[in-house]
Amino acid sequence: METEELLYEGKAKKLFKKPNSSELRVEYLDQATALNGKKKDEIKGKGALNNQITSYLFQLLAEKGIQSHFIKKISKHEQLIEMVEMIPLEVVVRNVAAGSFSKRLGINEGTSLPEPIIEYYYKDDALDDPFINQDHIYYLGLATVDELEEIRMLALSVNEALQDIFEKINIRLVDFKIEIGKTEQGKMLLADEISPDTCRLWDSLTNAHLDKDIYRRDLGDILPVYQEVFNRLEKEFTSCI
Ligand code: TMP
Numbered sequence: 001m002e003t004e005e006l007l008y009e010g011k012a013k014k015l016f017k018k019p020n021s022s023e024l025r026v027e028y029l030d031q032a033t034a035l036n037g038k039k040k041d042e043i044k045g046k047g048a049l050n051n052q053i054t055s056y057l058f059q060l061l062a063e064k065g066i067q068s069h070f071i072k073k074i075s076k077h078e079q080l081i082e083m084v085e086m087i088p089l090e091v092v093v094r095n096v097a098a099g100s101f102s103k104r105l106g107i108n109e110g111t112s113l114p115e116p117i118i119e120y121y122y123k124d125d126a127l128d129d130p131f132i133n134q135d136h137i138y139y140l141g142l143a144t145v146d147e148l149e150e151i152r153m154l155a156l157s158v159n160e161a162l163q164d165i166f167e168k169i170n171i172r173l174v175d176f177k178i179e180i181g182k183t184e185q186g187k188m189l190l191a192d193e194i195s196p197d198t199c200r201l202w203d204s205l206t207n208a209h210l211d212k213d214i215y216r217r218d219l220g221d222i223l224p225v226y227q228e229v230f231n232r233l234e235k236e237f238t239s240c241i
Helices: 048-065 097-104 135-138 146-168 222-240
Strands: 005-009 012-016 023-028 030-032 039-042 070-077 078-082 088-098 110-122 171-182 188-191 199-203
Touching: 023 048, 048 078, 048 146, 048 188, 048 222, 070 199, 088 146, 097 146, 110 146, 135 146, 146 171, 146 188, 146 222
Parallel strands: none
Antiparallel strands: 005 012, 012 023, 023 078, 030 039, 070 078, 088 110, 088 171, 171 188, 171 199
């Protein structure tokens, strides 16, 4: 029997290629990292929660007309996805000032932004994923003018859809990061994951962090908080999926 090939091992996921297939199996790992891998811990149960939260969100986004590489969840910590060529960009969308935006520009965390702000980071571990602009993207050949416009429109649509989803479960979507892949036909698809690792999620009533800032900032245990996000999604949306 042909075995699967390990295609990629990252900080939070392993990707396996199925023989004679364009499908990949993703394993979500129980690993938390911050500061580009300088802070690292094993957190039992985190992989399963992120897999389940991402699976919910990709399915809910599909219902709103936003396709992703997600095919199906196959176990608590695994998904099947479509193989795409990843664009080495982290696309960040911000609705509220926080994190590196607040630090870089001296804007108080929690300040609402009148319009969503999109930022691009070049995915390169050796360079610590630097902040880049559109001209850098064209210069590095990461996307053409048309492709970047498509990426921008996709990021804004994901933002609207996610805000709608999170509003229903009393969560404020402060900011988030997405990654995008290209199919063989050149179609842009939302890829990677959407989870409390990749979003800033604040409780609408208390502003409590329901995301990885708990880990990044040593504010406590992330597992109960990720579980809370999952429970709210499950309670509100089980019947829709
Ligand atoms: P930042 O404020 O640290 O730039 O993060 C903005 C958003 O992007 C936040 O929701 C966390 C997410 N993010 C990632 O998912 N991966 C990363 O490597 C970074 C730097 C941020």
